[in-house]
Amino acid sequence: MNFPRISIIVPSYNQGNYISETLASVVNQQYPNLELIVVDGGSADNSVDMIRKYEKNIAWWVSEKDKGQSDAINKGFSKATGEIISWINSDDLLLSGALQNAAIHFSRLPDSTGLIHGGTILFDEKKELETRFEYLFPSPESYMSGMVFSQSAAFFKKKYLDKVGFLNNDLHYGMDYDLFMRLSLVCTFQPVKDVFSKYRLHEQSKSVAESNKFINDWKRSFVNLCKNLDWKEELGLLRETGFFIDEFNFYYPFIFQPDTSIVSSINREKAVCFHLGHVLKDLYWTGHLDEASDLMKMMEKIFPKEWIKEDPRLGIVFAKLKMPRFLLTTMKKMKNLFKKN
Numbered sequence: 001m002n003f004p005r006i007s008i009i010v011p012s013y014n015q016g017n018y019i020s021e022t023l024a025s026v027v028n029q030q031y032p033n034l035e036l037i038v039v040d041g042g043s044a045d046n047s048v049d050m051i052r053k054y055e056k057n058i059a060w061w062v063s064e065k066d067k068g069q070s071d072a073i074n075k076g077f078s079k080a081t082g083e084i085i086s087w088i089n090s091d092d093l094l095l096s097g098a099l100q101n102a103a104i105h106f107s108r109l110p111d112s113t114g115l116i117h118g119g120t121i122l123f124d125e126k127k128e129l130e131t132r133f134e135y136l137f138p139s140p141e142s143y144m145s146g147m148v149f150s151q152s153a154a155f156f157k158k159k160y161l162d163k164v165g166f167l168n169n170d171l172h173y174g175m176d177y178d179l180f181m182r183l184s185l186v187c188t189f190q191p192v193k194d195v196f197s198k199y200r201l202h203e204q205s206k207s208v209a210e211s212n213k214f215i216n217d218w219k220r221s222f223v224n225l226c227k228n229l230d231w232k233e234e235l236g237l238l239r240e241t242g243f244f245i246d247e248f249n250f251y252y253p254f255i256f257q258p259d260t261s262i263v264s265s266i267n268r269e270k271a272v273c274f275h276l277g278h279v280l281k282d283l284y285w286t287g288h289l290d291e292a293s294d295l296m297k298m299m300e301k302i303f304p305k306e307w308i309k310e311d312p313r314l315g316i317v318f319a320k321l322k323m324p325r326f327l328l329t330t331m332k333k334m335k336n337l338f339k340k341n
Contacts, residue, residue: 114187174217
């Protein structure tokens with residue numbers, strides 16, 4: 001097999017406790033055509049010492065102040081020369097064989113397939129928690145409406161990245177969704193059954209410490225999508241829900257021309273349904289049960305039940321919101337208690 005070059009970018013800031021393990025998980029792949037790029041934000045801990053341990057395996061690295069994670073990853077994108085590209089955060093891990101398996105999948109798929117995604121294992125300092133694939137059978141509407149796969153379990157072609165542009169530096173939590181949403185407008189995505197990565201949960205990770213901030217970026221990006229595609233009716237529907245206010249002030253023009261065959265095939269109403277589903281799940285998970293119930297009732301009036309069922313986790317939330325409130329509140333309190341213990 002002719003192994004295409006794969007560029008892996010590792011952004012990092014003060015992750016000296018984890019970055020050595022992350023870099024080892026990439027280097028130990030022993031992939032014959034690897035380009036490893038490390039972008040450190042000027043860490044004050046032992047990160048640079050850990051990076052230097054792998055210097056002979058790193059194509060390019062830097063440690064300097066940046067404007068945040070998106071800026072750091074974009075620096076890596078600008079240096080990357082691989083046909084296939086991805087990034088992995090400095091506290092996460094690639095599983096053995098991930099790069100070779102990704103290359104094999106791309107070799108068997110049409111050139112129009114610009115991204116593949118598999119599963120990831122959630123783990124903490126004590127144990128592996130679950131293997132997550134999110135949607136096993138995602139649709140084009142789901143790809144442009146929210147994250148339906150783990151970023152660390154996705155690989156994409158650089159030629160399509162160069163077409164749609166890099167990460168938006170104004171987004172610090174949902175920048176991966178914003179990028180993948182744009183990619184979904186110029187190429188096709190392919191789910192695969194491989195588990196590619198391990199996603200670490202710890203007190204300092206954004207997904208744990210600041211989980212409530214992701215949905216705000218997702219909402220901004222989806223509104224921006226509708227603006228760029230001139231989806232006036234869909235923008236009106238978002239306004240009518242009452243859950244989108246500041247998001248309408250966010251706008252940046254796409255620098256690319258979306259594929260007309262992809263855009264014309266999209267069920268716009270279904271895309272809105274899936275995006276509102278992400279908003280609803282966030283309201284439920286953050287304890288805003290009244291607001292979640294209101295949004296659920298709106299969605300039941302507007303959208304077919306079959307669409308709701310396509311998101312397994314949304315179906316679970318719907319079922320729980322229909323429980324007596326005292327029972328649901330008690331269940332959530334007990335769940336939080338078990339988490340603390």
